[in-house]
Amino acid sequence: xxxxxxxxxxxxxxxxxxxxxxxxxxxxxxxxxxxxxxxxxxxxxxxxxxxxxxxxxxxxxxxxxxxxxxxxxxxxxxxxxxxxxxxxxxxxxxxxxxxxxxxxxxxxxxxxxxxxxxxxxxxxxxxxxxxxxxxxxxxxxxxxxxxxxxxxxxxxxxxxxxxxxxxxxxxxxxxxxxxxxxxxxxxxxxxxxxxxxxxxxxxxxxxxxxxxxxxxxxxxxxxx
Amino acid sequence: xxxxxxxxxxxxxxxxxxxxxxxxxxxxxxxxxxxxxxxxxxxxxxxxxxxxxxxxxxxxxxxxxxxxxxxxxxxxxxxxxxxxxxxxxxxxxxxxxxxxxxxxxxxxxxxxxxxxxxxxxxx
Numbered sequence: 001x002x003x004x005x006x007x008x009x010x011x012x013x014x015x016x017x018x019x020x021x022x023x024x025x026x027x028x029x030x031x032x033x034x035x036x037x038x039x040x041x042x043x044x045x046x047x048x049x050x051x052x053x054x055x056x057x058x059x060x061x062x063x064x065x066x067x068x069x070x071x072x073x074x075x076x077x078x079x080x081x082x083x084x085x086x087x088x089x090x091x092x093x094x095x096x097x098x099x100x101x102x103x104x105x106x107x108x109x110x111x112x113x114x115x116x117x118x119x120x121x122x123x124x125x126x127x128x129x130x131x132x133x134x135x136x137x138x139x140x141x142x143x144x145x146x147x148x149x150x151x152x153x154x155x156x157x158x159x160x161x162x163x164x165x166x167x168x169x170x171x172x173x174x175x176x177x178x179x180x181x182x183x184x185x186x187x188x189x190x191x192x193x194x195x196x197x198x199x200x201x202x203x204x205x206x207x208x209x210x211x212x213x214x215x216x217x218x219x220x221x222x223x224x
Numbered sequence: 225x226x227x228x229x230x231x232x233x234x235x236x237x238x239x240x241x242x243x244x245x246x247x248x249x250x251x252x253x254x255x256x257x258x259x260x261x262x263x264x265x266x267x268x269x270x271x272x273x274x275x276x277x278x279x280x281x282x283x284x285x286x287x288x289x290x291x292x293x294x295x296x297x298x299x300x301x302x303x304x305x306x307x308x309x310x311x312x313x314x315x316x317x318x319x320x321x322x323x324x325x326x327x328x329x330x331x332x333x334x335x336x337x338x339x340x341x342x343x344x345x346x347x
Contacts, residue, residue: 014245015341021338137226197328
């Protein structure tokens with residue numbers, strides 16, 4: 001018997017089951033292995049624009065006085081301002097420009113460590129793009145995650161962004177000297193932080209004067 | 225906020241899979257996004273449609289299934305879902321606490337996914 005079938009395109013399914021965030025997690029694990037092999041302590045520094053991430057890194061570097069044994073990956077959209085500021089402290093610095101992207105990801109970090117000379121480096125700071133949302137979703141492979149917020153950001157930063165503070169190992173409340181003029185209640189911010197993330201260390205700093213910096217160094221396990 | 229980059233990644237994966245399977249037109253794509261993933265479904269769908277334009281996937285349907293969150297409380301041992309009351313304007317303020325004992329010491333077992341599940345295409 002002759003069967004006449006309609007001519008035309010055939011519909012088919014492609015089953016993928018692809019986890020799009022898994023790729024970053026996998027790369028982050030590889031980065032971590034590389035840090036461990038080279039005995040480098042890697043710290044992901046996150047926080048809003050202008051919260052004092054660069055100033056805090058500079059203050060820590062100054063206090064540690066490690067020179068070229070410290071390295072920094074400075075993430076920013078388009079400028080090299082942060083890298084230049086950090087370079088003044090004597091650390092090795094590489095700038096990663098994300099262009100339009102709102103966060104660093106594990107792939108960009110892998111590219112950066114491929115390009116950097118890391119022999120002899122004991123501690124690596126990774127300064128994320130200023131943002132309290134996206135970086136939380138993209139682990140980079142760092143051992144410690146530090147989130148900086150500051151008094152000038154107002155009283156609701158922590159409670160509005162619980163996700164990123166939950167990811168933190170160390171929470172730094174910077175610019176404490178500005179609390180009074182900003183009418184910000186530091187105790188409430190501390191209470192919010194401790195509620196959202198009871199395990200994290202919570203430290204008040206003024207990165208420009210150096211207040212609280214020794215405590216941050218200790219919380220990061222960097223005491224020398 | 226990273227909806228664009230995730231959408232871009234989804235679109236690249238779709239087009240590569242379709243090409244590999246010698247598809248000529250994409251009819252639909254199926255995604256699964258966890259309710260705790262930091263992704264706005266409306267924005268993701270918008271960007272996928274935009275990025276599909278001019279390709280074999282232009283006009284394809286984008287179906288998104290939400291994966292409910294499941295947590296395990298380390299304080300009281302609760303296992304199950306969380307309350308995300310859509311009418312509560314502050315729902316994002318404390319979505320990571322245990323609904324039973326309100327502890328923040330919880331582990332998220334499910335709800336942070338972003339999966340590209342299935343593509344339907346024409347050969």
